[in-house]
Amino acid sequence: MEQEERDWEELRLLQEKNKEIFQVVDDFCEKNHLMHYLCGGACIGALRHKDMIPWDDDIDMMMPRGDYEQFCRLWPEQMADTPYVLCRNDETHFYRSLMTAVVDTRTTFIKERQADLEIPHGIRVEVFPIDAAPDGKLRRRLQILYALLYQIYTLNEPPVSRGKLLYVVGRILLAFTPNQRRRYRAARFFERKMSKTPITGETRFITELCSRYHYMRNDYPAQAFSGMRRVPFGKGEAPIPVGAETYLTMAYGSYMELPPKEDQKPKHDALVVDVEKSYESYRGTAYPIEYVPPAH
Numbered sequence: 446m447e448q449e450e451r452d453w454e455e456l457r458l459l460q461e462k463n464k465e466i467f468q469v470v471d472d473f474c475e476k477n478h479l480m481h482y483l484c485g486g487a488c489i490g491a492l493r494h495k496d497m498i499p500w501d502d503d504i505d506m507m508m509p510r511g512d513y514e515q516f517c518r519l520w521p522e523q524m525a526d527t528p529y530v531l532c533r534n535d536e537t538h539f540y541r542s543l544m545t546a547v548v549d550t551r552t553t554f555i556k557e558r559q560a561d562l563e564i565p566h567g568i569r570v571e572v573f574p575i576d577a578a579p580d581g582k583l584r585r586r587l588q589i590l591y592a593l594l595y596q597i598y599t600l601n602e603p604p605v606s607r608g609k610l611l612y613v614v615g616r617i618l619l620a621f622t623p624n625q626r627r628r629y630r631a632a633r634f635f636e637r638k639m640s641k642t643p644i645t646g647e648t649r650f651i652t653e654l655c656s657r658y659h660y661m662r663n664d665y666p667a668q669a670f671s672g673m674r675r676v677p678f679g680k681g682e683a684p685i686p687v688g689a690e691t692y693l694t695m696a697y698g699s700y701m702e703l704p705p706k707e708d709q710k711p712k713h714d715a716l717v718v719d720v721e722k723s724y725e726s727y728r729g730t731a732y733p734i735e736y737v738p739p740a741h
Contacts, residue, residue: 449710456711458720459554459568460497463504464679466549466570469529470506471683477519479512481572482673482686489693489700491685495677500709505544506572507653509644509670513574517545530565534599536626540564543599543655544571553719555731560716563733566724578650578664579642585664591639592654592661598622598632607658665692 474481483491484507490498497504508516520531532538533545540546541559546569554568579585593611597603603615622628639654650664669688676685686692693700703709717731728734 452711455718456500456502459502459718462549462552462568462720463497463502463570466529466547466568467504467506467683468681469527470547470570470572473520473524474508474512474516477515477523479508479516480673481506481508481512481516482670482684482689483678484573484686484692485696487683488685488689489697491676491678491683492689492693493701493703496679500711502711502714504570506570507575508572510574510576510640511644513545513572516572520547532565532569534629534632536629538564539601539625541600542571543596544573546571551723553717553722553724553727553731554715555717555724555727556714557716558714560732566717566727566732568718568720573653573655574640575644575651575653575670576640577642577644577648577667578652580649584642588639588642588652588654589658589661591635593658594618595632595635595639595654598628598635601625601628604658660696663695665695 471481473479482488483504485505486498486501487504487506490496490501507513517531517533524531528550530548530550531545532540532542532548534540534542539562541562548565548567548569550565550567552568553566555566559566576588579588593604593607597615597618601619603612603619605612618631619628622631642648644651644667648667651667651670652661652664654661666688669691670686672687673684674687674689675682717727719726724732
């Protein structure tokens with residue numbers, strides 16, 4: 446079998462596992478009455494292909510902040526005896542990610558960005574919150590500033606694409622918080638600040654703050670996320686925002702148009718993918734034997 450054929454076969458198996466994990470998350474959210482939707486490429490796939498984008502390798506979801514916090518609290522309580530673990534930064538765990546992941550511990554998906562960490566390296570569905578954008582330019586700018594500070598402390602690295610000043614400020618801030626516990630507490634402080642405006646029936650705009658700067662500046666109409674609707678997705682259905690078309694157009698432009706043919710191919714962001722063996726099989730070879738703390 447040629448390499449290209451092997452890549453497509455690996456991708457097919459990976460997508461099936463992604464959809465299997467997604468179904469577990471979807472069922473959990475339905476059982477606990479939590480608002481949740483596909484987002485990004487997964488949402489585009491649902492509308493354009495009625496499935497995952499054929500060359501995509503992951504599924505991302507988003508939830509209104511209140512539902513997201515409930516999700517993160519309830520999952521460990523209700524799913525402790527399953528192979529699906531919830532991974533979110535805390536005082537002793539560092540994932541180098543802004544998203545919360547539900548990981549199938551029976552599988553392997555070792556990202557290059559996380560290969561130096563002792564964490565559950567399984568195939569995962571990632572979830573992040575959406576928040577109300579406050580009224581007023583000053584309050585909105587402050588919210589974005591808080592979000593950037595939250596990202597610095599959550600990722601334990603200064604931003605490299607927002608100019609030299611913010612990069613230097615980020616280096617200084619991290620130098621004054623030289624361990625995971627302090628950085629986590631700082632991240633939680635700024636997370637509370639950036640999300641202090643609750644989503645209510647009076648909310649005009651929604652934003653995504655656990656994302657790239659380009660997206661956190663978007664003010665989506667709150668009506669687009671006021672409910673969810675189910676659409677065909679693979680062999681079943683999946684929830685998307687009731688105003689998904691508005692959200693996707695603002696975020697991605699002409700999302701129903703296919704990219705150039707040369708871009709329609711698998712692009713794994715993982716060093717090792719294995720749908721049959723646990724990441725534990727790769728301990729000490731593809732990732733460290735012991736936890737590697739953030740640089741001091």
